[in-house]
Structures are given as structure tokens and as C-alpha cells.
Amino acid sequence: MTHTHISLAPGVLRDRSGVASFAAGIRGEVLRPGDEAYDEARRIWNGMIDRRPALIARCTGTADVIACVNFARAEGLPLAVRGGGHNVAGSAVCDDGLVIDFSGMKRIEVDPERRSARAEPGLLWGDFDSATQAFGLATTGGIVTHTGIAGLTLGGGIGWLMRRHGLTCDNLAAADVVTADGGSCRASERENTDLLWGLRGGGGNFGIVTGFEYRLHPVGPQVLAGVVLHAAERAPEVLRIYRDYIATAPDDLTTIVNLRKAPPASYLPSDLHGRPVVVIAVCYAGSLDDGERVLAPLRRFGEPLIDLIRATPYTSHQGMFDASVPHGLHYYWKADYLGPLDDAKIDALIGHAWQAPSPMSYTILFHLGGAIRRIDGSATAFEDRNAEHALNINAVWSDPQTTEGHVAWARTFWEAMHPLSTGGVYVNFLGAEGQERVRAAYGPDKYLRLMALKRKYDPTNLFRLNQNIPPVPERP
Incomplete structure (x- = not known):
């Protein structure tokens, strides 16, 4: 077609x-x-x-x-x-x-009795979290507060609560959808269940969601969270110790590793700004006392440049990375899923991460597992629940005249990492990379199921400006 x-x-x-x-x-x-x-x-x-x-x-x-x-x-x-x-x-x-x-559609209604929230698609995560935290509730959301709820949810949704409460899409209970024929319907666990399955990770391929209903969980209002920084020259030791530590980490703990030059963030001493570092960011979703015990080994090892882990409002922690990814800069991403951090992966990461030509570029590793892995892989369109890490190589720069060098760094880095990957990729991390990469995000069996769903809800591919699932196989 x-x-x-x-x-x-x-x-x-x-x-x-x-x-x-x-x-x-x-x-x-x-x-x-x-x-x-x-x-x-x-x-x-x-x-x-x-x-x-x-x-x-x-x-x-x-x-x-x-x-x-x-x-x-x-x-x-x-x-x-x-x-x-x-x-x-x-x-x-x-x-x-x-x-x-949808920038004008940002209403949200929280029902603390049912532990649910209904939100419009123009809402940003910072506003969502503020509304739900007023009742001591939250759901897994993005790690940048100016990210929109809609795209993140439809692509899966990884964030600080994912190992305890699953992905954002796992907490999507229902959605109001406008379909390609101009009709509207509700997708839930009781009606149009096939559509809800596709919305849980399949992106915007099957309709336009005008209302999201989420399950909420008791969180905070304070969590034990923050960052520990180590000098980049100690990365081999730090990453190997980190690998061993997370192997037995409880589901309440989510960690993210960031390899970069320290940003000029207000929470970092000025003498660290611009220094190559290993950033280990953490969020413990359980009790503060339990978190202190769980995080003690992570905070003890090595000689950190600074330890900023402390009890902090969940909403504040959600915005910790905001200043590093402002609107208007140039961004180019390459991504993959990884298994456990064996020595070959660690060596490849160390060999490329700090070669970025821009001090704003960074490489981020999300530790997955926990509640993500416990959900049946066929239960949602989201794929590769057995991956250990989501890798995202981020080239970030401001001068459009220098684009070629920044893109080349990200591609070269990815080419070194890709043979070490699972072969899958988180769809929300994809750029304009072609149909082969979209298929990689879903795997062959799930991709065919998504194509069948596309034929049912959008047979002419009206909703194609996305990581597209075509209604029929592409021509060779």
C-alpha cells in the first residue's frame, strides 16, 4: 500500500x-x-x-x-x-x-480514594507530579519535568519508580482515543482491550489519546535520592563495583549512571564543573531508614568527589536533570538495550564516553529489571523486559555549524556498543533511524501483532509521523 x-x-x-x-x-x-x-x-x-x-x-x-x-x-x-x-x-x-x-490541554484530576489520575495529553510531568504529590501519590514518570506525559507513556515510560511500580505504560489503566476515521472510543481492561495493549508501548500509531487514566501509588513526599560523583579516571573500578552492587539491589531502588563532564549545576561545587565524572544517580522509593541501609555500600566504595544523596522531595528529585537538557539546544541520540555490564561493555563505554566534542554531551545507563521484568512480556506492546540496561548516547550542542562532529561521535560510539547489545532498543530513544530500528524496538512477533492492530484502527496509516508501524509490510 x-x-x-x-x-x-x-x-x-x-x-x-x-x-x-x-x-x-x-x-x-x-x-x-x-x-x-x-x-x-x-x-x-x-x-x-x-x-x-x-x-x-x-x-x-x-x-x-x-x-x-x-x-x-x-x-x-x-x-x-x-x-x-x-x-x-x-x-x-x-x-x-x-x-x-495539545499545549492548552493540561487538566488533571486526582482521585486519592481510588489512587488514580485522569490527565489531558498536553500535561508535563512536573505538573503531573505536583498534582499527585499533593496526596502523597505518584506513578512512574519521566526524569525531566518538562517532558510531556503523552509521548512518554505511549512509548513505554522509564523513570525513577519503574523498578518498584513498573513502566508508565504498565500504569496506564485506560485511555480516551480519537481514531483515524474520526470516531472516538475508550480503551481499558474491559473495553477495546486490544487497543489498550497497543497503546502500552506502541506509540501514537493507533489513535490520538485525549485522556490518560493512570494508577497511582504511595510515594514520598520525601525519598532518599541524589547523586554520587566519581572521577572519570576511576571509572573501570567504579563501574565494576556498581555492576556487582546492582545485581542484588531491591526493587525500591532505581539507579542511573551518567558518564559526562560535570555540568555547571547549582548543586555541584564550581571546582567540579567541566570535570570528567561518573555520576551515579539514585532514588529509593521505600522508607528512608531502609534506604539508608540499602545505599550504604554504594556510598562507601571508592573515594567519591561528592555525595549528594539525602532525603529530598520527590518532586525536586524529578527535576534534578532539567537544567542539563533545556529547550532549544541541538540533540542527537543513539540507543540500545544492554545485558549485564560485563567487562567488554565497560571498556567500550570508558573508551568513548568522554571523547564527546561537547561538554554538554553525555551517556546515560538506566538500570531496568525489578517490576518491569515481572510483567508478562506479551501483556503490552513494550518489548525486551529482560534487558538489564537502557543505553542512551546523547550528543548535545548549540552551534549548528558543528553538527557533523557531534553526530559522528554518537554514531561511532553506538557502533562500538551495538554488537554488545541485546539487539533491541527503547522506542522513545529512537531518532529518525528507519524501519529496521522500529522493528528492533518490538521484535519480529510483536511487530507483526502491531501491524495487525494498525490495519484495524488505522488502515491508511494516517498516523504515520511517529516511530511508524505500517498496516502492511514495507516494500523491499
Whole structure:
């Protein structure tokens, strides 16, 4: 099956009488090139992405979304969906098409009795956490507060609570969805269960979610969390000790290793800024006393440059990495899943991590397992629950004239790590890398099941500006 891409110059689209009718028929604002707010509305987190949509519809509710889907389908327009706009591939915005912009839809309702929350797709994790923590509740969310809830949930959702409470998608209880035919439905564990299965890790391929319902868990309000920094020259010893430590870590503990030059963060002494370091970041989701006992061996080994692990509000810990990944910088990612950190992986990491040409670049390792692994692998679209780590190589820079060198570092690093990987990859870490990598994110069996689901809910592939699952096999 082929799908025609109709490229419409903004001037041509503006003259169509159907555009005026469309704009008048939705409650939200419709922006076009030349409008005062247009340039700001088309900017997203990754400054590498510079696309010019024909229309940006700032939706206010489900009726607006339905109108957008019907208009895009009738006009043959590319259709992009912007939640938080944080996806590194830039799928939240398109050239010469229609962008559904959820930035005005940020309502959240928390039900502390049922330990649940219903949230709109424009909500960011910082706002979500503030609302749920008012009741001492939380669910697994992103590790950057200005990430949107929608894309992270639909792709899986790894975060500080994942080893205790599972991925974000594992805590998605229900979703309200606008489908490609302009209809709407609810996906839950009692209705349209196949669609809920696909939404739990399959991305935005099957519909546009206008409401997410999450299960919440008692968390905080304080957790034992923070970072320990070691000098990069001690990385061989530190990473091997870390490997042995996490082998018996309880589910309440999530750890993330970050290999980089120390950022100019306010929580770090100025004499550490710019120094190559191994950062071990932790969050213990259980009691503070238990956390002190569990973390004691991690804090004792070696000679850390600084130990900043302490009782801290969960909401503060969630924002710890925010300053390192601001909007507007240029970001290029390469990623894979890894098994346990054997010596070959450690040597490859050490050999490349600090060769980055930018002091803002970093390499991050998420320790998985725990509750993620205990869930049946066939229960959700998310794949590779047996992986030990998610590796994300992040090239970060500001000068577009230097792009080639930064991208080359990330690719060379990934080429050294990929033969040591499981072969799988976390779909939310993918850039524009082609269909083979999308298949790698789901594995052959699950990919076929997702294709069948796509044929049912989006047979013409209207929702294709994503890590796309086609409704039929691609032509060779």
C-alpha cells in the first residue's frame, strides 16, 4: 500500500475556503505561517528540528481533535501530534501539514480514594507530579519535568519508580482515543482491550489519546535520592563495583549512571564543573531508614568527589536533570538495550564516553529489571523486559555549524556498543533511524501483532509521523 504525500505551499492552503470553514468549526486557535504566534508554536525541545507546518491547531478538547483528524484525512495532509514536544526525532511537528497542538490541554484530576489520575495529553510531568504529590501519590514518570506525559507513556515510560511500580505504560489503566476515521472510543481492561495493549508501548500509531487514566501509588513526599560523583579516571573500578552492587539491589531502588563532564549545576561545587565524572544517580522509593541501609555500600566504595544523596522531595528529585537538557539546544541520540555490564561493555563505554566534542554531551545507563521484568512480556506492546540496561548516547550542542562532529561521535560510539547489545532498543530513544530500528524496538512477533492492530484502527496509516508501524509490510 502506498500513501500519497500532498505537499501544500502555505499560500495555497491559506486560499482554500475549506481552511476557513475548518478554523471556524473548532474552539481552539488555528495558526498559519505569518501569524504572530506561529514561529513560537512550531518550536519544539530539539533545536535541530526546524519544520514549517501549514496549520497548527491549538485544540481545546476531543471535538477539536476529531475535526482536525477529519480535515487532515479529507485534505491528504500530513498530521503531527504535539504533546510536550520533547521527542528527539521531532515527530511533534511537520512540514506542509497540520499539527494538533495539545499545549492548552493540561487538566488533571486526582482521585486519592481510588489512587488514580485522569490527565489531558498536553500535561508535563512536573505538573503531573505536583498534582499527585499533593496526596502523597505518584506513578512512574519521566526524569525531566518538562517532558510531556503523552509521548512518554505511549512509548513505554522509564523513570525513577519503574523498578518498584513498573513502566508508565504498565500504569496506564485506560485511555480516551480519537481514531483515524474520526470516531472516538475508550480503551481499558474491559473495553477495546486490544487497543489498550497497543497503546502500552506502541506509540501514537493507533489513535490520538485525549485522556490518560493512570494508577497511582504511595510515594514520598520525601525519598532518599541524589547523586554520587566519581572521577572519570576511576571509572573501570567504579563501574565494576556498581555492576556487582546492582545485581542484588531491591526493587525500591532505581539507579542511573551518567558518564559526562560535570555540568555547571547549582548543586555541584564550581571546582567540579567541566570535570570528567561518573555520576551515579539514585532514588529509593521505600522508607528512608531502609534506604539508608540499602545505599550504604554504594556510598562507601571508592573515594567519591561528592555525595549528594539525602532525603529530598520527590518532586525536586524529578527535576534534578532539567537544567542539563533545556529547550532549544541541538540533540542527537543513539540507543540500545544492554545485558549485564560485563567487562567488554565497560571498556567500550570508558573508551568513548568522554571523547564527546561537547561538554554538554553525555551517556546515560538506566538500570531496568525489578517490576518491569515481572510483567508478562506479551501483556503490552513494550518489548525486551529482560534487558538489564537502557543505553542512551546523547550528543548535545548549540552551534549548528558543528553538527557533523557531534553526530559522528554518537554514531561511532553506538557502533562500538551495538554488537554488545541485546539487539533491541527503547522506542522513545529512537531518532529518525528507519524501519529496521522500529522493528528492533518490538521484535519480529510483536511487530507483526502491531501491524495487525494498525490495519484495524488505522488502515491508511494516517498516523504515520511517529516511530511508524505500517498496516502492511514495507516494500523491499
